[in-house]
Amino acid sequence: MLPAESKYPSVWLNADLHCHSCVSDGTLEPEDVAARAKANGVDLWSLTDHDEVGGQHRAMQAASDLHLPYLTGTEISVTFAGTTVHIVGLGFNPDDTALVTGLAATRGGRRERARDMADSLARAGIRDAYEGALKYVGNPQLISRTHFARHLVETGVCSDTQEVFRRYLVEGKPGFVSHRWATLGEAVSWITRAGGMAVIAHPGRYKLTANEEYALFSEFKTHGGEAVEVVTGSHTSADFLKYADMAVEFGLYASRGADFHSPEESHTDLGTLPPLPARLTPVWEPLADRVHQP
Ligand code: AMP
Ligand code: MN
Ligand code: MN
Ligand code: MN
Numbered sequence: 066m067l068p069a070e071s072k073y074p075s076v077w078l079n080a081d082l083h084c085h086s087c088v089s090d091g092t093l094e095p096e097d098v099a100a101r102a103k104a105n106g107v108d109l110w111s112l113t114d115h116d117e118v119g120g121q122h123r124a125m126q127a128a129s130d131l132h133l134p135y136l137t138g139t140e141i142s143v144t145f146a147g148t149t150v151h152i153v154g155l156g157f158n159p160d161d162t163a164l165v166t167g168l169a170a171t172r173g174g175r176r177e178r179a180r181d182m183a184d185s186l187a188r189a190g191i192r193d194a195y196e197g198a199l200k201y202v203g204n205p206q207l208i209s210r211t212h213f214a215r216h217l218v219e220t221g222v223c224s225d226t227q228e229v230f231r232r233y234l235v236e237g238k239p240g241f242v243s244h245r246w247a248t249l250g251e252a253v254s255w256i257t258r259a260g261g262m263a264v265i266a267h268p269g270r271y272k273l274t275a276n277e278e279y280a281l282f283s284e285f286k287t288h289g290g291e292a293v294e295v296v297t298g299s300h301t302s303a304d305f306l307k308y309a310d311m312a313v314e315f316g317l318y319a320s321r322g323a324d325f326h327s328p329e330e331s332h333t334d335l336g337t338l339p340p341l342p343a344r345l346t347p348v349w350e351p352l353a354d355r356v357h358q359p
Pocket of ligand 4: 083084085140324
């Protein structure tokens with residue numbers, strides 16, 4: 066963290082508060098993600114695996130060994146307005162029983178969903194995708210579309226994971242299976258009751274109408290959500306400005322994170338994003354007392 070007497074504005078901190086390890090759909094071990102964050106000059110880090118806190122103690126220890134300040138993290142899958150949105154949690158107690166139980170329930174349907182995805186791919190002529198995807202899974206409880214995407218690239222069906230998500234695994238395409246995740250209220254309350262802050266992840270990625278997006282932000286606040294990702298690897302520079310305005314309009318703190326998954330696949334590396342716009346209040350100000358200082 067910036068020392069209290071720093072002459073630099075807090076938005077200049079190189080915080081990276083959104084990324085994945087092989088505990089969900091990243092390719093690196095939590096320790097290797099920590100080392101990469103450190104090597105890239107990250108000043109404050111959080112590992113935010115999907116629907117999982119199983120890597121948090123490893124991430125915290127690795128960060129401590131590297132003298133890297135750390136906030137606990139996760140990214141929860143939520144069904145809202147018929148689509149999937151992601152809510153990041155930061156600075157919570159990773160051993161909180163309601164949080165751990167809630168995440169386990171959210172993960173619960175993934176295996177059956179994956180079998181249905183494989184059946185759908187088989188009808189499109191792609192056989193044995195379930196077994197293929199499993200080869201890439203680091204955590205048996207967390208088989209995701211990303212693991213199918215790696216298998217389809219490795220077997221030459223597509224040339225990269227972006228192409229997979231254009232041609233398969235998304236609504237209306239082979240391999241897509243609709244799924245009911247946690248509710249917005251559940252995700253926000255698991256995070257906040259565990260002492261953390263809820264953050265709307267990469268809002269620019271959702272295919273919501275303007276009214277639905279307004280409803281997402283309003284309902285999120287009503288449930289006790291306090292922040293939004295403004296600068297993320299999933300946003301264009303136009304999105305940075307749009308969601309900076311939305312943060313001000315809704316009185317939300319702002320977060321920043323690459324959403325790094327893999328050295329081979331991710332176009333945005335840890336710690337390489339532009340800073341948050343100076344008019345915003347970064348999440349790391351209210352969360353300062355929850356940072357694990359090495
Ligand atoms: P799941 O939780 O199984 O639905 O998988 C969601 C994950 O798929 C996201 O967290 C991303 O890592 C990945 N993903 C989704 N859309 C895309 C895309 N267009 N390109 C690359 N990866 C994507
Ligand atoms: Mn992912
Ligand atoms: Mn996400
Ligand atoms: Mn993510």
